[in-house]
Amino acid sequence: MxxxxxxxxxxxxxxxxxxxxxxxxxxxxxxxxxxxxxxxxxxxxxxxxxxxxxxxxxxxxxxxxxxxxxxxFSDPLAVSAGRVFLWPVDFTLRGYQTVLSDPQILTGYANSIFYAVVGTLISVTLTVAIAYPLSRKDLFGRNVITMLIVFTMLFSGGLIPTYLVVQSLGMLDTRWALLIPQAIGVWQVIIARSFFRTSIPDELTEAAQLDGARDLRVLWSIVLPLSKPLLAVIALMYAIYQWNSYFDALLYIRDSDLQPLQIVLRNILILNGASGGMSTTDAVERQQLANLVKFSLIVVSTVPVLLIYPFVARHFNKGVMVGSVKG
Amino acid sequence: MVAAPPVAVPAASTRERPSDRGWRGARHSWRQHWELYLLMLVPLAWFAIFKYVPMSNAIIAFKDYYLLEGVWGSPWVGLKHFQAFIDNPVALTLVKNTFLLSAYVLLAGFPIPIILALALNEVRQGLFRKSVQMVTYAPYFISTVVVISMTILVLSPQLGFVSDALGVIGVPMPDLLGRAEYFRHIYVWSEVWQTAGYSAVIYLAALAGIDPGLYEAARVDGASRLQKIWHVDIPSLMPTAVIILILGVGNVMAIGFEKAFLLQNPLNLGTSEIIATYVYKVGLLSSNFSMATAVGLFNSVINLVLLLMVNAVARRVTGSGLW
Incomplete structure (x- = not known):
């Protein structure tokens, strides 16, 4: 140096x-x-x-x-002795074996996949359904509606008033509570609206209308096929949001069969709850294994996101850019 | 797919005409686009139910909420809950904790992405630049729960490598997570670790958009690299930076619940209890809905006022604001 x-x-x-x-x-x-x-x-x-x-x-x-x-991948004893830094010491897969045989973790994993897939479908559909009409320059009332939507970014009723709504809809302790109340992101609506506005030429829409296509047909047959990059960006944003969020589940879900992975992670990693798959009875060894499980669990829960990340990153950047276009 | 016509057709309806205002415009628009209005129906209902109904539910801050009476049937109590909160000695600590934590996040979280972007911009396109960008961006995708767990593991006196590293130079590892005075540092620097790369992206885009002529001119004038950054890069970043700063300052009291709650333990509550976590505990754990709503509303209003003020100042000073 x-x-x-x-x-x-x-x-x-x-x-x-x-x-x-x-x-x-x-x-x-x-x-x-x-x-x-x-x-x-x-x-x-x-x-x-x-x-x-x-x-x-x-x-x-x-x-x-x-x-x-x-x-x-290391022996927990080596980890607590401080012998592990950037390379595994006394290689072992016990942490992963424990993680992958724990019913609680597997349920959480399956639930999170469900929430991510279904939630993303709902979110993308709703986002397009509001963003496309608002992108049409000839739609009466679009400015007022846009303002009403953007206002919700600046001011919100708060935690408890929203909770009361979810409660009164009977969504508490159902899967709906994680799919619906956070379904639309204002930021994603803005991104989608800017994209439709700047990337779909007016002439194309006009030509289709001359050919007799009504608005929904235009959206379905012309706009959406041209908007694949946008759909990819917002779908990924929603999917990652769903995969990573735990707060809604903390608020609305009690039933452990419905909990997403992040809640399970919090129980095991932060609250130090035992993971059920541990077979050993020796207290010291169990403590060691519990530590090992934490490391393995972090890897197992994060790998799916980090694996798709290189593909996603490019699109995300694009999304950030599109959203930054004012107007 | 329908091919674009060779000439623009004047009669087409996608462009707004001056006469399309008022009720006539509305009727015309409805006849033309009823499908679009129907399409918007579900999302608009969603906004009404999940955004605007909560806003009206917030009036329970001025009532004593009883489950059986409902939001509208519960008796009015005026400013009782606000008064109770302000009289509570905890209030001052909460506001202070919230403000200091956010201000610290802003202080560290605002300049670092700019510095990162400026540094990346100095480096030529290539493997090194690409890897720095990819790697620093990656933690953004990791969930808060996992980031906090990693922080706890890494800083743990028994397990983490930080204690081992300190042990080598003979310094005993303090229990960082169990001490209130370290909470803010841990919060802020784990936040920077997670978001700096992501936040730099928007500045990198702004830097990529700079007219090469400006660099050419600076070169002709014999500017050093540092001078180019100072006189070309930074002025070009200003509009973006101002907007991000306004948003940051405007959100100073709205700092997220998720992370503070995860990092909380009985030992660091003195600094880690912020308004958001307090609202959660009072509201959902102690079921004091009205009180929690009052505290939340108090916070939202401060926040909105702050945002409006900062925006006004920014418009006056720099000529650019959010709106």
């Missing part, structure tokens, strides 16, 4: 080719952008600091994740 600093400070190569060779360690320099001009010594130090900062950020995010992963 120290030598890198001195080298970047000292080196002031006369020609670009030499400079390309002496890049900061860890920094791939693929192509030379317009910035081909001579970099001053100050700039090189600065750039080094930038790389250092980013490397630190990378490490700060990555190390806890790898530590959890490594610990989940």
């Amino acid at each position: 120290v030598s890198a600093v001195t080298r970047t400070q000292v080196a002031e190569p006369p020609e670009p080719r030499a400079r390309r060779g002496s890049s900061v360690p860890g920094a791939p320099r693929r192509q030379d952008r317009p910035r081909r001009m001579r970099e001053s010594g100050v700039d090189r130090v600065f750039l080094f600091l930038v790389y250092l900062l980013l490397a630190l950020a990378l490490a700060a995010v990555l190390i806890p994740l790898i530590y959890i992963l490594a610990s989940s």
Whole structure:
């Protein structure tokens, strides 16, 4: 590291080719952008600091994740003795065996999949159903409706008044309580509305109308097929919301057969509740296993999201962008 | 699929005409688009039921709510619950905890994504940049429950690697989670860990949209990298940053329930009890619906006022606001 600093400070190569060779360690320099001009010594130090900062950020995010992963495959004794850091010690799969044989966890897993799939279907349908009409510039009343919807972002009745509504609808302790009360996200409506407005040319709609298509037909046969990227973005947003949320279940669900995975996780990970699949009777060993199960459980519950993440990330970025278009 | 016509047809109805206002416009619009109105019916009913009915239910803050009487039948009590809350010595602590926690989140959570985006923008497109971006973005997708569990495990004096690392240099590991004074740091820095990469994305997009001519001009003027950041990048980020800051300040009292509740334990309640968690406990655990609603409403109103104020200030100072 120290030598890198001195080298970047000292080196002031006369020609670009030499400079390309002496890049900061860890920094791939693929192509030379317009910035081909001579970099001053100050700039090189600065750039080094930038790389250092980013490397630190990378490490700060990555190390806890790898530590959890490594610990989940390690003997719990090695973990508590502090011998595990970024690589498993005394490799074992016992944590995973326990997790995958625990009926409580499996039920939670199945429930979460159900909530994610069904909830996302409901949410996307409702979101499109409100966002598409509001995107039509010739619809009377769309501004008032939009304002009424956006207002709910700024002000809400609060926790208890919403609870009373869910209660009076008889949804407490039913699956509906997790599917319906949070079904529509205002932010997703705004994103969808902006997308329909900017990405579907008016001419296309007009042409279809001339051909005799009514609005629903236009939506179904023209707009939706052109909106696959949007549908992917909001579906993923809703699915990840459903998969990760625990608060609604905490409020509305008592029945342990209906609990989503996150509630089970909270019981085991944070409240230190025992997981049912443990067969051993020795207290010390049970404690050790309980620790191991925590690491494995984190991995098991997070892997599905992180696996689809690389595919999702690109779309998410797009979603953030679309939403940022004002109007 | 229907092909686009070669010429725009003037008679088409997708464009608003000036005459389409008032009741005539409404009737015309209904005849043309009744299908769209019907389509909106279910989502609009949803908004009415799950957003606007709760707003009207909030009047139980001014009543003594009895389950059998219902929202409208329960007797009025005026400002009793607000008075009781303000007179309660806990109120001051709650407001203080809520405010300090949010302010700290904002203080750390606002600049760090900007710095991250500026740093990433200095680095050339390539494997390193891509991996930093991907990795820092990833924790955003991890659930709050898991992030908190990871935090607890990593910081645990028995299990976590932090205590091992401290042990190497001979420093004993304090029980961070059991001490009230550490709660805010843990909350804020786990938040930064989880969201900085995600929040940087919007700034990166703004940076990508900067006119290359500006960099060219800066280059001709002999600007250093730091000067380019200062004179080109940061001014270009200002509008985006202002909006995000307004939203942040406007939400200062609305800090989320989920995380504080998960990080809470009897030992750190002194700093970790915030308005949202208090409302949950008073309302649902102690079934004092009216009191909890009053506290929640008190908070929502402060928040709305804050948002309006910040927006007004931002408009005056920078010329750009939310609306």
